Amino acid sequence: MADRIGAISVRLGIGRDNYRIAPGLYALGEPGAASPVLVTCNFKLTVDLLRRELAGRALWLLVVETYGINVWCAAGKKSFSTEEIAGRVRAAGLEKVVTHRRLILPQLAAPGVAAQKLRKLCGFSGVFGPVRADDLPAFLDADMHAGPEMRNVEFKLAERLKVALVEVHGARKFMGWILAACFLLALLGPGGFSFAGIAGAGAGAFGVALAGFLTGVFIVPAFLRRIPVRAFAAKGLIAGALMGLLLAAILGRAWPEKTAALMACAAFASWFAMHYTGSTPFTSLSGVDREMRRYMPVQAVLIVFATMFWLAWAWWGDSVTRGL
Amino acid sequence: MKEFRHLENIVTLEYHPDKCVGCGACTTVCPHGVFNQENGKALLADRDGCMECGACALNCPTRAIVVRSGVGCAQAILYGWLSAIPFLRRLFVPDACCS
Structure with a gap:
């Protein structure tokens, strides 16, 4: 249970830095000279998972230094590399511990380990x-x-939502800035002379941003396949606009304010x-690069217009609705 | 992955069958079944399924596969752009996701 709570909080970034295990050779069960050697990263959740899945077996676990990062990301960033494994094999004196010369990677x-080069570097093949x-x-x-299914x-x-928790951690600073920006804008509005006016308008604006955030981080991943466009930013635009419509219908007082909520919610969800x-686990560098170039201008325009509508209506209320 | 697809016709994956020796490493390492083994050679079966992780190219003994590898992560790309701007260079490190 303690491990469970630990697993949830580590995804949220709480105590993230304590989730590193000292690199080196570990024994699972009571391994001997013929037992297989598994190589893994030093992220505690990964090592815990291996211990759980391999309970009751006898084998060696060679933990390499990936700075507490999971296998795939560490390989992508090249800390989980051919040289790192070879170095750990030599440091552990693995050739004296086991009689075979095979590592299971x-x-x-x-993406970081060239198995064909391992043998030359450390005498073990991968x-x-x-x-x-x-x-x-x-x-x-x-x-x-391993068959294709493996x-x-x-x-x-469940995986999509688990990793969404990581996004919450990643967005905390950004959302802090958004909160500050909302109150700063509220200060510029007509309610800026009273504390209640600022609090009301600022909280309303931040509420819209927060709805967009939750839509982008949880609703889009949950309905990833159901939203019939490929680009994630476009999925966010659609889901965010729907959420914005809902918000506008419930909370909006007049059309300029409703339009502002709709546009801001769509922009945040898209972002x-x-x-x-x-x-x-399936987007490429080229694909994400393309969608960012295409959709970041759209997000920016939406935010600028949303802010303009919101401020204009706050200042000139009725004359805006009648004049346009 | 057949279930989830990102944009079509965009990846930088290149395969040169003339250099392939049929070792099967690409088919083994690819997490999306982009390559198949057929008649003793690799076959590029699903190019748009590629996520440019670079595992196949790195594990290919004859460099029959070329890909501009990297992480398909908006934050990493964004920080890459921001770190190229003079003033912001001090605030943002390129490739700074998952750290």
């Missing part, structure tokens, strides 16, 4: 294991063979849905 380490730790027992029992990544609803690309 996590498949998702492959075999890529399955993507998921829960397939490891089957992989070991099948004489280190080789492909999935992205189920955060776009950032969710970093949590998915």
Whole structure:
């Protein structure tokens, strides 16, 4: 249970830096000279997962230094690398511990690890294991063979929402700035002379931003396949506009304010849905680059217009609605 | 991944079958089944499924695969752009997600 709570809070970034394990050779069960050697990162959640999935088995775990980052991201950033593994093999004196010369590597380490170069560097050859730790027992029992079903990544609803928690942590500073900006704008409005006026207008504006944030971070990932466009920013625009319509219908007082809420909500949802690309296992650098160039101007225009509508209506209320 | 798809026709993945020796490393490491093995050679089966992680290119012994690899992460790309701007250079490090 304590580990569960730890797992949730570490995703939210609480105590994130304590989730590193000292690199080196670890024993699971009572391994001998013929036991397999598994290589993994030093993120505590990953090592916990391996211990759970491999309970009751005897094997060696070679933990490499990835600075507490998971296997895939560490491989992408090249801290989980061929040289790092070779260095840890030598430091642990692995050739004296086991008689075989084979390392089982996590498949998702492959962006950083060239298995064909390992043998020359440290005398051990690398075999890529399955993507998921829960397939490891089957992989070991099948004489280190992984079928296509063990080789492909999935992205189920529970996984999509779990990684969304990481986005909450990533967005905390940005949302802090948005909060400050909302109150600053409220200060410029006609209510700026009274504390209640600022608090009301600022909270209203931040509420819209927060709704956009929650839409981009949770609703878009939850309905990822249902929203019929490819670009994440576009998915966010659609979901955010729907959420904005709902907000406007419930809270809006007149059309300029409703339009402002709709545009701001769509812009924020689009921005955060776009950032969710970093949590998915299938977007490419080129693809995300393209959608950012295409949709960031749209987001910016929406925000500028939303702010203008909001301030204009706050100052000139009735004359705006009658005049246009 | 067949279930989730990002933009079509955009990845930088290049495959040169003439250099392939059929070792199967690309098929093994790819998490999206982009390559298949057929008649002793790799076959580029699903180019648009590629996420440019670079695993295949790195593990190819004959450099038959070329890809501009990187992470498909908006924050990393954004920080990359911001860190190229003179004043903001001090505030943003390129490639600064997941750290």
